[in-house]
Amino acid sequence: MAFLCPLYVRAADTLLLKSPHQQLLAKLFTRNGYLLYQVQHVAQLLIAPSQLGIQVNGRTAGTQVRQLTISHRPFVHANSLAYTITVQEKEGAYTLECRMFDNGAAFRYVIGGPEDKQVTQELTSFTLPPAAGVWYFERNSSWKLQSYAGLWQRTTVEQLPTVSSQGPVQGKPLVIELPHKQYAVLTEAALYNYSGMRLKATGNNTLQVNFTEGDKGFAVKGKLVTPWRVILYANNLNGLVNNQVIAALNPQPDPVLFADKTYIKPGRSVWSWITRNTHYMEPAEELRFIHAAAALSFEYTLIDEGWETKWPHKWQQLKSLCDSAAQTGVGVWVWKHSKEIRDSVQRNVFLDSVAMAGAVGIKTDFMNSEAMDLINFEEGLLQAAAARRLMVNFHGCQAPTGESHTYPNEMTREGIRGMELNIMKEPIPAWHNAALPFTRFVCGNGDYTPGFFSNRGNTTLTHQLALCYLFNSSFQCIAESPLTLLEDSTYAPILPFLKTLPVTWDETIVLPGSDIGVMAAFARRKGKDWYVAVINGTDTVQRFTLQPRFLQDAGIYKSTLVKDSPDGKAFVTERTNLRKQDRQQFMIPATGGLVIHIPMPVQTSKLIHEKAIIH
Template structure:
């Protein structure tokens, strides 16, 4: 059979391109050679610059998200990635489906992992891994070796497009990078080297609004046996990896596997809020350690601190009674219980009292008192043994105040040892989540967030714009212990805004700030009491309404069983909002609406909370309760006060089957 010339040309060209591609993957050593990786609309190019430095770019739907950005790590004074040859190793599929306690019932994650061998000029070999998915791009360095080795930093950079708007957290003290409890603000990428009086180093995460549309979020995942990464703005629209230890570096024994450096990608805020890449890059839970997870139970907790009950034993018994009255699952016993006379006997008595009422006890501990690595953290183990023996169900460990390797090692040891004793963990005074809760599901919440307790402090209160930014910044990578609901000290926000935070923010262990007696006995709160009692802490689905805009409006719908909940947090002037109910399923729903009562007299806050520092915010807009029948075809229109909000529960009507 005679092959037509045009077909012969096509066949020859395909053969030629295949051969060139294979030869290229074996030996890539010049700036003109690029290894292209693609998954759906996500693309990454790996190559060398003219000076043989490793670099990469990231594209989404053909648009540049990260321009030429550097790769490399420095170990024992050797700059790996600065004069290297790239050899392709393999490509594998990643398919994961696993249970989540948070924004959705199940995470369904698919991607490809590409592995490369990097050979240095002296023959030393190490691995570079990329993972691509519809959720974004991630990469990490794997450097073999033995003995103690010092990581002196990374060449890792992220170069964003001009006119990118970057959301970062800010605080006017060095606590900014100790506790990650800053206010979420935004600036043009060009301003980032000088925007903060605390310097050019920013903590993760950074949410980037891209000039061509869509979002990129810079994060890390699987932070174990390494120092936590910060990002230094170095000009030229770029951030470079930065570590607490600075020039002295940090020591890692044996093979060094860095955390994943992540660029999460999303076309809209719904996709961003539902992104599970960070959790999915963490290892699955140990099948033996977590063979039984029935002891890990989401729920709400009462907490004395907001109301000034400073851990008196009798008052903590009263808090247990109030937890029962509120249908809350837990009582968080904070700092001070260890000053009780015969403290372990007393805490055991409290735990027994609470257990009889179906309430679990969490106890507080300062990290410095148990952070001794000797003999596999023996002192920590003894403390946790005592907690378990006393009958508590979890611990709140506070004031890690950093993310150097010493602290990260402590965090993992605590999660592991707590799991061995079937104890849940709440981290405070810590960095943001890097998805650790997938590997250690006994981490039921962590701070690393500027939460409501700031309203009690001189530097407070929180702004409405901060709240309206949180679902699209800090909460993207994991749960946050914001300690929501502060009617008696809401700052510039309305009471309906405060109610909306119970839905818009998520935490499997949701520690409620407000004075329990105020919740139970104030007539103005009574119409919302059933909602406060019944609102879940984990969800089956999450949907972000399209009107949402970072820092201006967060409208988050979440589903639990047959019902939907909608939390709305508004910043700025009053406005009317029409809500399309297309996220509901078929059928009719009774909509219980808790919305700003803009025609009512403002609530006088003076005297409602003896601990409050109200400043000029001594009144608040109250809420009103409305009920109407709705369906998926319908709409609901509400009025939002200045810095207002709403909380709506859509209760699906039960249809009898005849």
């Protein structure tokens, strides 16, 4: 390990690291030569004393520490205080970089030197408070940690070593329920040139960083910079959902690679794969979907698996469809198995062909691992796609760690148990949906493919509609066939909602009544319009009380609400007047939903218009 020359020296065997407003406090200290840390929010312990360290090239850092030194004066960076700490050990020194936010703490190891680094283990651990609740995802097969497509459920920290039939290793994130409805999240940020972090429950309320590669480890060329190990904190569900620490820990986009971002356009997509019939992937059928997308005012269509094998002249046919789609204002995405483009030469030839055909994005699938070589594949694809002005959607992959901040052409990724499971005879339960906004979606966009009205499992029609407003995805792929939406009168009441459905939001507020796995209730603003979306995750009727204090104006808001009919077989739309001071109660049926569109009051809109004329 390379020795460092500190520029600013503050040496001690215990260091206290504070967030900008001293909401979070981390202590870094040594005990019998071992490097330890703990994190707390005011009086609430988030991480009890836990070990730090990493095994590189056969040497285990973190076990023979002689001195800790703050080698650079702490400085403010993206709403955090950044600390650079030199860890002096018997055989050398390395750096521990720490970032303290008021709602999160993060650290990473930096080991310099030109030689290759073989990482075989991290000693990094997280010891949780006793009796803490833990939300984790479960799937009773090896797919659990390959595709992250598990059902979100709750256990206690004491049960984590044995709760899963698949063993003690869990995927990220883990959402921790603390006393008094406070929350913590264990995850990572800025996963580049490294293996994805998994978490192994080792007993005594402790989880240790674990890698797909196991004992053989993985090699990093030259300087080693690990991803950030992240502990998020929130004193309520609203703080949990609005935590921006993960994005802040990722590098800014390359100003050369992303000098032009005009091709990066969030939007909604139609999709023929999940509702496929005997005409699936026939060019004429895909053209029907393109015209249906235009009729719905959707921005995209996704041509999924099969186009390369079913079309004898695939590139000519793709270009023809792209040309036809462009005339209607619809962009075309295409699917590709990742194994066919893992070689960079093959990848670049394929992407060149996609771009020349006129497509706008690529969905790649079946990485099925977060081993380092697959992580490098993902980053390489994002770079190569950006060079060709293409957007990307990853499937069969791990949860995000903020990649879309550095590579804004990543529009979404799977790493989630979504609606495609409904056609695999593993229907999604309502409680899983009611947990997702507070668990997986805390990490970033998820390609869940909501709105599967005709194959909705044990959820209602309005529950499915509400998911389109609750679940974040800059490429929001709607599961239901657009032909069904346009031709079946059942869906006529919600067509105005689908035609104006936002996919990015200016403001999100988690409403009272929300409870992980029980109820998710959001108020979300896009421009001047507000939307309320609520889903019931239980098998019994739930009472929801709406107090629209988020409204800025004291006027009357002429709103439209969508709810389920008593028999659950139809949408019911109603006009209602809402005021900021109102308190309205709604009975959300078992596994049901509610959606309300609240436009700006007429008088307020008129006033803004008059002011604009005056100015």
